[in-house]
Amino acid sequence: MPARPRPGSDAAVVVSRADRASEHIGERLLALGDWTDHEDADRADAAGGGTYYRTGGAELRTFDELHIRAEGLAEAFDDPDLLFVASRHSGDTGPLLTAHPTGNPGPAEFGGEAESFARAAPNALSALLSAFDEHAPEGYGVAMECTHHGPTDLDVPSLFVELGSDDEQWDDPEGASAVARAILDCRGVAPDRERQLVGFGGGHYAPRFERVVRETDWAVGHVLADWSLEDMAHPREARGVVAAAFERSAAEHALVEGDRPVLREVIDDLGYRVVSETWARETTGVPLGTVEELESALAPVDEGLRFGDPGAGYEGSSRRPNCPPSWSRRRRTSIPAPRATPSPESRSRSRRSRAGPDPSAGWRSRRGRLPTTSSRRWPTCCARSTTRSR
Template structure:
């Protein structure tokens, strides 16, 4: 279980109301600490399994190293706080720090240690507990403190007097905070304690990014957190980047944001060429929202293997359902693929997704491309060091995968053809179909009557009934494989 510290500010009535609800929701042991002033977290405090709640006189953003007041050696510290703004009823969370001057607490060009996984779960819990009329959101990194002492976040009730005094809103924030007892700061939270509906966040210990750009309430990064297995650490919104100044002159705060978020990956919202260049010089990997969505919870080593051998996700490569430690690229027969896609593109997509690790796409991603990545044999043979045997095993594995795809594509052709035969070098498809030449020979004029015959309906020409069978011929199509 994660050790959770909760900070109450007596100067913030929303904080007091949230913590009053916390005291009602759990079975607390009341403890007295006479080793430090009551104004600084001493005096009466509360503890229950995995949680310690202490009160301070100052506003949260004015506190320095509050973790020193806690006995529980916290993994995550939560500031139970108000949110102020013209945003209506809102439950929100964010990390603290300053990309630029420190106008509201903390140090300039410094950030506190973030807990991206915890914030992602806080938003999930807000969604679950938010009263009617309340929105749920995430904010960029802003204000102090920057020296906390452990990973931390703000859990806020907003956005004005009515909400700060709302017991239902305070209870929602309190319940969400208590959910963090089952959550580690980063994306390796304790699976045994986790809520099953959010287990996908634990697929990788580094499945989190730092965000740059966008507005204060970070819609792109909120989408990433809500709709993908990825979490988001520090976010420098447009206004914060402008306040920071030239990126190359502020490498320290940029590096600190990645260190504090436990990642070396970034997503940029908007065009920031100088920032992008600076981040690349720092060794940061810049990825897109599309990349995060398509990669999902797949092993990043596999993703790298796919992109290096097949192509980039941002260029249209998409992932199938097959898992693999290594991949090989094979070419699908273009004519067969085109014919199948012309009949049933959804069925083709299903076939390819179900039988590959990844595949190329065309036409803006709407059509499957001819190159696919399939699982590659690791080449283990009974004769250790036998390179020829190793290569043979790998080749056979790839041919088997390719053959399975071809067989499935041939099956799609059965929607149009009466017989489909899979031979060694081709797929042979046969059907009886309307023959315009035969119709011309017996005097059927082009136009609606051609169409009727093609649809299997009889027509009358000069008083004579012509059945569709009389203008049909055998059609054989051969698709080389």
């Protein structure tokens, strides 16, 4: 669940005149909120000055330059806690509401600096997905994307919030209103939470990482998909890039999809921990101090340690019973604690857990259809729609 709103925190909203979907979302924002207009004579109109707008917990400014190539966007605002960039999404994905942080693990082909990242907002991304679910019009899908394109100079936690995926949707008042409402719903949402991950590998639309966001209490910051890892230098030569992905996500853990032993080694050498989706699920609700203590005393989660309902929320000392040494090496090691009679709901959850995650999870659509886009598609959100050669 997203962290609760913080009274007094402000969100900056960027609208680009070079993107008609961005302008459309801006128009819907002003129509939905109780905004007051103000004048900034110290800053050029093209750079967010001139007339700008304020409402409770948010400020909206408009820029001439295409947002992915703009620099200094946050400087136009007065110390915001969170920055949203309203944008179009381009791709062969049909009607879609999507969001992602920005950055370039490799070359900077579409704005920003090479091998650089903007500051992500993992908790706010989780909140946006929930808001998209609530407001998406009939026929629209909801997704999160991997990290791509500029700008990269944003030190304020930031996200691109997008309406896609073609002319029809960019001009759709219902789609633009849905994005606007999602932005307004996220006013005051904290950008971070205690539990945050960096994602490595997988497709552009990151279904595994979206499952983690939706089904655990872990948030996800930057996601370096398969194609961006291929663009990146060899992991041993790109230690700084890998470290920056963690720093700009405010994260200490990583989830790596696929067999990437060298990358895992580099992450470990940098002092971060690679975990599995199972680990994220099993530690949900369990204090990390308790997790660390019991993994050290008994066995890692990935070797079978399970906490069960008594472990959720427990923070304190633990005691290992006097049992045969071979027990601690078994694949499933449970916390010695009283077991309550499971409810029908918990039995249902257990059956679903044993069945494994739904491979289609991570793409929500009001029509219930799945994307036909492969992981090799690279929608640039605001520059072009192409199929990227691998």
